[in-house]
Amino acid sequence: MSECESECQQSCSCTAYAYVNGTDGSTGKCLAWFGELQDLVETKIIAANDIRIRVHGSELGKKGVSVNSLKRTLVIAIVSAAVGLLTITSGYFLWKKKLGRITRTVSENLGGKNDTELPLFSLRSILAATNNFSEDNKLGEGGFGPVYKGILPGNQEVAVKRLSKKSGQGHHEFMNELKLIAKLQHTNLAHLMGCCTEGDELILIYEYMPNRSLDKFLFDPFEKTKLDWATRFRIIQGIAQGVLYIHKYSRLKIIHRDLKASNVLLDGMMNPKVSDFGMARIFDINQIEANTNKVVGTYGYMSPEYAVYGHFSGKLDVFSFGVLLLEIVSGKKNALFYSCENSQTLAQWIWQLWKEGRGVEVIDASVRETCRIHEALRCIHVGLLCVQEAPADRPTMSLVIHMLEAEEATSLPPSKEPAFSTSRNSSSVTTYSKNGVTITLPEPR
Template sequence: MGSDLFSTRAFLLFLISIFSLIVFASGQLSYLYSSCGSETPDGDYKTNLTSLLDSQSSKASTYTFYNDTLNQIYSLYLCRGNVNATTCQSCVKTAGQEIQEQCQYNKTAIIWYDECMLRYSNEDFIGTMNTSPWFIMYNVKNKTDSGERDVGALSLKDRLLGEIPYSKLMFQTDERPSTYNASLILYGLAQCTRDINTTSCYNCLFDLWSMIQECCQEKVGWRALGPNCNIRYERYRFYDEVSADPPAPAAAPDNPGGGGNNTIKIAIITVSAITGAAVVLGFFLYFSFFSRKSRRGEQKSEEIPLNVLDRPTGTHFMEGHMHDQDNTVETYYFNLTTILAATNNFSDSNKLGEGGFGPVYKGKLLDGREIAVKRLSTKSGQGLEEFKNEVMLIVKLQHKNLVRLLGCCMEGDEKLLVYEYMANTSLDAFLFDPTKCKELDWDKREAIVRGIARGILYLHEDSRLKIIHRDLKASNVLLDEEMNAKISDFGTARIFGSKQLDANTNRVVGTFGYMAPEYAMEGLFSVKSDTYSFGVLLLEILSGKKNSGLYSTDHSQNLLSHAWQLWNEDKGLEFIDRNLVDKCPVSEAVRWIHIALLCVQEDPNNRPPMSSVALMLGSKWVNLPQPSAPPFSVGRSFMSDLSSTSGSGLGFLISDQSSTSASL
């Protein structure tokens, strides 16, 4: 009898364990974000790392925080202070597997889940407070009623920052009613890794709070996470207390009356329950396997929504999409790991070309989409401001003749722009190539010219912003698979106010040969600066020649003055590309030389706006005024002026036309 009861109790305990496993395993870990370094490990490093992370996961059943080292690899994990041991171990194990898969090309990495954080590096970071990488998430759907800072968050912050550094686990949650609404409960949580001291913990949390101050004061929910600390605030209870282990079943009372039948009933119920549990567990394990595969795919999402690019030292991730003020457009943040995988680790075989600001690589995402990745060179002269400028500008611009930005990435020293891939590279790759130029018949060149004009007109007049491109040139006109023209590279573009006519800069940026004289010499630019560049480009498209060359026996003429002389002598036909002469409407081609000369007049006031240029190109019935002479040998005068401006405070960032074209 006693043996039967013992067996029954054992079965019941086993059953409870089975169902506890099912309940636990059915809960999904909440992946947040990961960041990978840039150095590539060797085979020994990968082997040692796997051993170290496996060891870490075994420790997680006992410790919520642990740091260790193996063969000069350093690692630590931190579980959220209110998760149980089972969840902690599961999270650390999953994080260890996931980070090796995502960051297999890197010697340093960090991954965050809602339940835990894990990081490793080939450099000793244990005991040292780090503030990078970090990211912020906030509630994009809700704001405070007043649109001002949420004072409830301030009161929670003061208490958490004041107590957590001195608490045993460096972890604490807090909740309290709102000062202005007693029925509204506010919730907060903060935590530090326990390898740093109390001062470092406080400073770490305070740094995260300072970042929150910049982006999220009016938000009603947010979190900030870094390598050594994290802090979160919500208007709902987002955490649970530590789960207690299942209570042991109460001892069954003795059955002095001979409980054979009852024992049989218990045994039958137990066996049935175990059978049912086995079936349920089987189904669970089956679906759990496929569910995990699905979740891993979601966790390794290629595109992570981005909201801000404010700081050069952190990785910025915001919950929700990056929107402009009208809340109508968005872009995405790509993991560096995704870009490395897509471009085969920036291999030379994937390199499309070299632009003024760095190389461009072809890539292919997991969903099959082809992309072009512009990798900002540290020696390019385009810094963080130009990078942010390009992202924030192009994301606001939607036009069929502008290249589409898919997203960006900023991790460590890498600043990357991810564009749609343009199958036919850039215009200069065709126009100035002796063989490929023959593919550009009149119809194609005409379509390209009109496309460029429409794109510039959109920037100047039809978009929600007035944009001056400032670097319009053949290599910045990209061609898709149907040879449609799309303007690219907005790193030097500037926004104008709706009534603003011109501006002045002490830092001239652009490309020699395309810059208007007033911009090159005095730093003055306006929409007419782009008109000038368009005129140069139009002459290049008509002639198939670069403006940087010399076109007279005495080497006194550039392309502009050469066009001016031939047009005035009624020899415009001699200016047109030999591949076009017998295959184009000559009168229209000569008319376009006339239009180009109007665009490159020395006085910007005499140049037509792009709306008039588009009209001239579209209708042969529009009367064209007489142009004045273009600036004579602007290249030589500009270079001469450069030598005398060392003390003027006028800085220059000039790229030549020798760079290899790159397709986006």
Template sequence: MDTKTNQKFLLSVIFLCLYMKTHVCLAADTITANQYLSGDQTIVSAGGVFELGFFKPVLKISDGNLLLFSKSKGSVWSTSATSSTTTSASGSVEAVLLDNGNLVLRADGSSASTKSEPLWQSFDHPADTWLPGSRIGFNKITKQQSQILTSWKNSEDPAPGLFSFELDPKQINSFIIQWNRSQQYWTSGPWDENSDKFRWDPEMTLNDVFNYSYVTNENESYFTYSLYDPKRISRCVMYTSGQIQQLTWLETTSPRQWNLFWSKPKVYAFCGPFSTYNEQSLPLCSCLMGFEPESHRDWSLQDYSGGCSRKTTLQCGNATGTEDRFLEMPSMSLPASVEDKHSSIAYAKQCTSICLSNCFCIAYAYSSTAGCSIWTGDLFGLKQLAPDDGDGRTLYIRLAASEFKNPKSHKRSLVIATVSATAGLLTIIFCYFLWKKTWGKGRKYGAGGGKNDAGLPLYRLRRILAATNNFSEANKLGEGGFGPVYKGILPELQEVAIKRLSKKSGQGHEEFMNELKLIAKLQHTNLVRLLGCCIEKEEMILIYEYMPNRSLDKFLFDPLEKTELDWGKRFRIIEGIAQGLLYIHKYSRLKIIHRDLKASNVLLDGSMNPKISDFGMARIFGMNQTEANTNRVVGTYGYMSPEYALYGHFSEKLDVFSFGVLLLEIVSGKKNASFYRFENSRTLAGWAWELWKEGRGMEVIDESAREACEPHEALKCMHVGFLCVQEDPADRPTMSSVFLMLQGNEAASLPLSKEPAFSMHRNHPRAAVGIPAVTSFSNNEITVSIPEGR
């Protein structure tokens, strides 16, 4: 093993963990010459923030250096520190784990405040993790990267993997992500010193949590970052997927967990070269036509990074007389970096000719506005988009002609296939009616068990009837717009919630299938988990995990039950709902707009953790889509934003508005709908806004939680709620910003809020708002659909 690999090996196997575990610990935070670290032994930083240990090797000090020994006692790595202060006497140095996560080799007895440089430090040799205070840098003297992040080989093997996060050697004030240290597929763009942002990815720095700094001099250039709040804990990780993620530690949630703050790039090349990523299918990655998995890789094991290679060599340059052809791939995201651009090309055929005449050209795309784009080398970052995704383009992949069937043979095969398919279809129809007449009674789709297209278990109706005691009233938990919900106990003694579509429901098959498709693909601790379904004898049933504490509204609006919701629980519920919305808006495989967020659609588990439910009205957005319109406005009055209720226009800002209303309900314990009971009354937000303006914000807080609440935290939540329910969608924050505001310590740093939407009296002369008089509303239990948008 060479020195460079050895360094990566050491720093990959070190565990830098949060919070102490049950291990045998050496004295304090230090390894001296008379000690070594092995097995379950660890050292812990002075403040108890970081803990260091190993999988199996032994770490000790020898001859003034840190040495790592294998199980067989052979040396596999050394710090190789050289300094005038280092002597052959190993007792003159010590290794110390600092509270910032840096493992430092220094002269014995020196301290962190000593100005002299350490003999060696782990911050100079990062593996896959970038901690605050460490650097990602480039050495101008050697013209080489001095600090980079390198992914693990896979989730189980910490050896160096295929992906790296480093500075761009051509433009060293930019970050790049590379595959195999050779193929760049993402860049942050250059650092703008005037705005302290990355030009092409400002989201990385648009926050009040991380403070990025770029330093450059004649010897080196590097980026580092710190935290505005020193008590916050964060790390940046280069994952085996090819994605860089910034994570923050949530100490106040239950359970405590890492929260994804941002990830880059949004569409990433973790499928490897010549493969395409499709979030609607499993496996997620597949080879392009004419390509096969590299080294016969098994993608069912979720190991996508190796990509694909050609089955047949291109004919360009060979005297075969056969010309290469192009595979048309519509609705694709284009490869990350364009090699050549011909903006003056006026026709697609010209673009085809240019690519064919260049033996290195392997793909092209053409549009009348962007002209002709040419790619050479491996293709990365391909993603199959939905047909209606506005960002989709047609990409033409170059293949050997032999990969395409002979046109005449293909036409003949097509005729045969059509005739066969027609005959087969008639046979199937005949058999279906015969089956339905003789055996089909009570054996419709779903009755036999197995799984459906969403990969969910299918339950027989007789199992559902047995679990709910034939849908008895005693087992009924409640009823919503979809229909009644029952508690059930399956034969394996698992408690479940069973939602049964009512024949009288305004919702139907479309909403049922929508919820089935969406929730099956969403996995988050703050989203309710769908366990299975049943479609039999005209019954449409969904089976969920059971939430023993029912829905939030049952506690929030009941004079007796609300005493169970102290301020600590209310704030955790607010945070949890925010995390769930942030996930579906930004970090899930599908970008989802819920469209019906309200107290009755937030369920509470045994520990009072919130879980968002009821995705029957939800809509899927393309990852780069920001807004849409509908002629069918659905949702619940009081939680709808003005632009949606009036015009059918919706975006993620609709969910933000609903969250703002819900947040104010949680803080105040008052139902928004109750403010519609009197002709001259206002909304909950309007009532709270008036008290807020008069400096009486504390009066908004529910009396049952007011005395024991944290005033600054409660007032901060109210402020965030007002920001969310502003009339103009552009004025409302995103859920990313909302989450940051809730996590921040200073309410004074929040932006000023304008007057909430719908806050004025109905007979107020403020006609510019354009809100029509509405005389009937659904209550908090029922979801309504308005047939036509106004």
């Protein structure tokens, strides 16, 4: 063994050595390993009394490592690697199994016997349309994931909504949006053109909206000048028609639950299209209300009974529409009113001016001089009625549309103080949504 040690020490690349006794009286021999320890053949190790590995004395405090110690180290490494590989493999097959169920569900719901027959796009066609999801084609990103502009054969422009693996949403929201919006056809609802469930991708393909979403115009000091009063009033009426359709006239009775400016898309003519039905809930034809333990949506647009108790009905969408209507008229973002402690809500600020007879001051300064004042004031009145604290005090969407079209403001019922008044013992401000929307927690009267 000492001779083998001397030979190994003469080479800097020698990492291990052993002495193997001879058999049948033959002379023994040295075994040496150079570089990384590989090919530790079992028969060679057994034949040797010891295998010595060269290490720095400060690392182990001894000159050698016994074969048992080496074997134990190798066993631990092999077992760890096997467990890791098994975990990855199991996870992969569980994902594929779940994705397979989704794909089958898509086929069952959207193909064959279903009269909707939503097209299924191949991943290759989506990659070609978006230039491999190029950042140059990215339109924006929401809770579901990024949205890209794509160009299909025939130069048809589309919006490609790709589920992000980091998204808080997932398969349930994907299927929910597929099943719902594929069955909805209305001029004021975003049109779903198809989907892709190939590989590990979950993708929705929508008609392309060249003017993006309403919030990109409404809350930008430069872009809002493109929203004259006639355009704003048409947008208000279009949103109301879209919500009325899903509440009353579509094949499915639907509560949207996340109606806000960023979920209203604008086509080339600035016509509104309500989108993002991932949070929506289907009601039975005769069902009026429901409860949930999982409150979803954006705080500030939620009605009090939903935000606090998880109780919702069509009046939840009416409340959200009221907040959105007041944003459109005032040009002010609801979320900004929650950025400072003890600040008023948007509805509360408007209410204070309204009851003092200063409703004109609510109207966005960019359109105040050119708008039809009586029309704008009527919209403010309707918005305040929509954000009443008690659901029974809010109008239905049918009545909302009727009131918006009314010529005489005196025909509207008087409004009460809106919900979420910060004057009622609420001091803390809590952030709930990813886009920084906050709300003062309400207390029931």
